[in-house]
Amino acid sequence: MSEKVKITIDGITVEVEPGTTILNxxxxxxxxxxxxxxxxxxxxxxxxxxCRTCLVKVSKGSEKDPRPMPKLVASCRTxxxxxxxxxxxxxxEVIEARKGIVEFLLINHPLDCPICDQAGECDLQNLxxxxxxxxxxxxxxxxxxEKIDIGDKIQLHMTRCILCYRCVFTADQLTNNRVHGILGRxxxxxxxxxxxxxxxxxxxGNVIDVxxxxxxxxxxxxxxxRVWFTKPVDAHRDCPTCKGxxxxxxxxxxxxxxxxxxxxYGEVEDFICNACRFDHKKTSDWVIEGPRHIxxxxxxxxxxxxxxxxxxxxxxxxxxxEANKVxxxxxxxx
Amino acid sequence: xxVVERKNRMKSLTNKKKVLEQKPMNFWERLYLPAIFxxxxxxxxxxxxxxxxxxxxxxxxxxxxxxxxxxxxxxDEQGRERCTACGLCALACxxxxxxxxxxxxxxxxxxxxxxxxxASVYEINMLRCIFCGLCEEACPKEAIxxxxxxxxxxxxxxxxxxxxxxxxxxxxxx
Numbered sequence: 001m002s003e004k005v006k007i008t009i010d011g012i013t014v015e016v017e018p019g020t021t022i023l024n025x026x027x028x029x030x031x032x033x034x035x036x037x038x039x040x041x042x043x044x045x046x047x048x049x050x051c052r053t054c055l056v057k058v059s060k061g062s063e064k065d066p067r068p069m070p071k072l073v074a075s076c077r078t079x080x081x082x083x084x085x086x087x088x089x090x091x092x093e094v095i096e097a098r099k100g101i102v103e104f105l106l107i108n109h110p111l112d113c114p115i116c117d118q119a120g121e122c123d124l125q126n127l128x129x130x131x132x133x134x135x136x137x138x139x140x141x142x143x144x145x146e147k148i149d150i151g152d153k154i155q156l157h158m159t160r161c162i163l164c165y166r167c168v169f170t171a172d173q174l175t176n177n178r179v180h181g182i183l184g185r186x187x188x189x190x191x192x193x194x195x196x197x198x199x200x201x202x203x204x205g206n207v208i209d210v211x212x213x214x215x216x217x218x219x220x221x222x223x224x225x226r227v228w229f230t231k232p233v234d235a236h237r238d239c240p241t242c243k244g245x246x247x248x249x250x251x252x253x254x255x256x257x258x259x260x261x262x263x264x265y266g267e268v269e270d271f272i273c274n275a276c277r278f279d280h281k282k283t284s285d286w287v288i289e290g291p292r293h294i295x296x297x298x299x300x301x302x303x304x305x306x307x308x309x310x311x312x313x314x315x316x317x318x319x320x321x322e323a324n325k326v327x328x329x330x331x332x333x334x
Numbered sequence: 335x336x337v338v339e340r341k342n343r344m345k346s347l348t349n350k351k352k353v354l355e356q357k358p359m360n361f362w363e364r365l366y367l368p369a370i371f372x373x374x375x376x377x378x379x380x381x382x383x384x385x386x387x388x389x390x391x392x393x394x395x396x397x398x399x400x401x402x403x404x405x406x407x408x409x410d411e412q413g414r415e416r417c418t419a420c421g422l423c424a425l426a427c428x429x430x431x432x433x434x435x436x437x438x439x440x441x442x443x444x445x446x447x448x449x450x451x452x453a454s455v456y457e458i459n460m461l462r463c464i465f466c467g468l469c470e471e472a473c474p475k476e477a478i479x480x481x482x483x484x485x486x487x488x489x490x491x492x493x494x495x496x497x498x499x500x501x502x503x504x505x506x507x508x
Binding site: 113222226302 | 418419425
């Protein structure tokens, strides 16, 4: 049992285990001071350090060496030191740098959000909305690629990719033989399966969930509906390969899409298998737990009701229960 | 006693209130004839004034520049439909009048639709629509404008659900 170290982020002090990164220390505090992350994924080993959106300023290195770090550091890759002081949203330098990073990430992004299926739950969209400039200064042709089908269920739009490597790590760590990776270098690098080999592994569908942009999308959901018109519901099933805890996205009576349950940082709680994701799209396949909590600021929360179950006051009162019999029946059916 | 009390209580906030006094009518007033002739004179006078009525729909009033009428779905310079079924108009619509179904453009349809996704079904319920123009504002593709006429009357409710056949602009003629 090693001693905990003290770290101050934007004036809030927290004690964390040594070896924790600044980003994870900030996540233990929570709230606005958590740096955004496009490539870091806590469930994937070795992820992070690619996108630079989580840059923070270290104004005091540690108790022993109080000199500030000379440049902004990537908080997902920098470990905490005892007595470290970090500035995130309190530093104008960080805000300015992040604006630049967003501009860089968007340089080759096609901005086809009206077409993209990820729009509404896209990390890059949220990041651009919060930290980016309203206009682009880029005047040249953006890089373009043909769409690639990775198997019959996943589609790759390389034009939208920001090269975060999350999908590569997912394939490396969840599946036993990775068949896709990054080809080329620098500006020319792209995600590919080389000879358009299909990915046929039970957990390959998770690359859709980990993708922070709309580069990897579910072909079974392609252009079916906009994310904000579908209603997410928590459900589970007895699955032999995975834990079977998923979010179902309903439009009316129909399940349009099955995804993992994403937490507030856009990371799935449990990776789900392809059988759950692609093959079970009937309500009868699932045990419904209830409507999923959607952040009030999210566009998905429009017309989304979370009180599907009758209110507690009704559940306790016998006469009210009798009066709301029809509503009870309806909730059972769903 | 009662009246005095009420008067005290109901003290008016402004002094604009006029107290109406009802006097009994005199002889000429009881005859009603002067009042009738006065009214007839006004009626007669209007026969020589400019008429305010117009024969709609043959004649139309001049609309103001920011008039919002029936929606139209626009085409681009090459005559392709601009709408990409992004759903932002339906999201912005406070009356939930707009619905759509998206479809993927095929290779041979590139001269018909501008983007790789298009609206195969696009419906506006004109009975729900309040002509607020928020769909116009939300549209990222400049595809919808409320630049048409007054929506025509009809007999059945179902006839007010306007599909693409009524909404999409007529293709350009060369």
